[in-house]
Amino acid sequence: GQQLNQSPQSMFIQEGEDVSMNCTSSSIFNTWLWYxxxxxxxxxxxxxxxxxxxxxxxxxxxxxxxxTRKDSFLNISAxxxxxxxxxxxxxxxxxxxxxxxxxxxxxxx
Amino acid sequence: DVxxxxxxxxxxxxxxxxxxxxxxxxxxxxxxxWYRQDPGLGLRLIYFSYDVKMKEKGDIxxxxxxxxxxxxxxxxxxxxxxxxxxxxxxCASTNLQxxxxxxxxxxxxxxx
Numbered sequence: 001g002q003q004l005n006q007s008p009q010s011m012f013i014q015e016g017e018d019v020s021m022n023c024t025s026s027s028i029f030n031t032w033l034w035y036x037x038x039x040x041x042x043x044x045x046x047x048x049x050x051x052x053x054x055x056x057x058x059x060x061x062x063x064x065x066x067x068t069r070k071d072s073f074l075n076i077s078a079x080x081x082x083x084x085x086x087x088x089x090x091x092x093x094x095x096x097x098x099x100x101x102x103x104x105x106x107x108x109x
Numbered sequence: 110d111v112x113x114x115x116x117x118x119x120x121x122x123x124x125x126x127x128x129x130x131x132x133x134x135x136x137x138x139x140x141x142x143w144y145r146q147d148p149g150l151g152l153r154l155i156y157f158s159y160d161v162k163m164k165e166k167g168d169i170x171x172x173x174x175x176x177x178x179x180x181x182x183x184x185x186x187x188x189x190x191x192x193x194x195x196x197x198x199x200c201a202s203t204n205l206q207x208x209x210x211x212x213x214x215x216x217x218x219x220x221x
């Protein structure tokens with residue numbers, strides 16, 4: 001099954017910088033989700049988006065559901081060391097969930 | 110606090126062994142999933158189940174089987190482990206009313 005195209009693959013940033021990552025697909029999804037996976041743990045849901053064009057925030061995180069329903073982005077503002085991890089996008093259509101390959105974020109103090 | 114629990118965090122098995130990975134959820138979720146996670150490949154679906162005794166193949170079922178005898182438990186079986194099955198295995202569950210999955214902490218399997 002087709003996975004999503006997530007970029008960038010990795011990011012090395014300085015503490016305090018803003019981060020942006022995105023996900024695209026050739027297919028339409030009804031829901032877009034963003035997960036974070038910390039070392040040695042399973043992914044944890046950060047944000048869920050249910051409508052095309054929707055912009056949702058969760059603290060320093062902001063995500064948008066693309067108007068075409070084929071893409072989404074996640075922004076992290078003023079990064080801190082505990083933002084380190086792998087961020088996955090996921091698109092859901094009925095019972096089918098597809099994941100991006102992940103963006104590995106490293107934050108240097 | 111709702112949970113998906115995977116029985117082992119780390120496993121080392123020999124080539125040819127039969128391996129069981131166990132997953133239990135306490136949320137009364139109908140749907141359960143097994144993924145494997147490899148660097149650069151993201152999460153790939155192995156098998157899933159929508160109900161007790163139900164199972165469906167995912168994208169990469171070869172070399173694996175599953176068992177769901179009870180609603181809360183979903184087991185992944187490697188019939189004859191091979192070195193290319195060395196990976197991180199993640200179990201997840203969800204119900205029909207919510208979006209997004211709840212994941213377990215993963216089992217890192219090494220086959221030597």
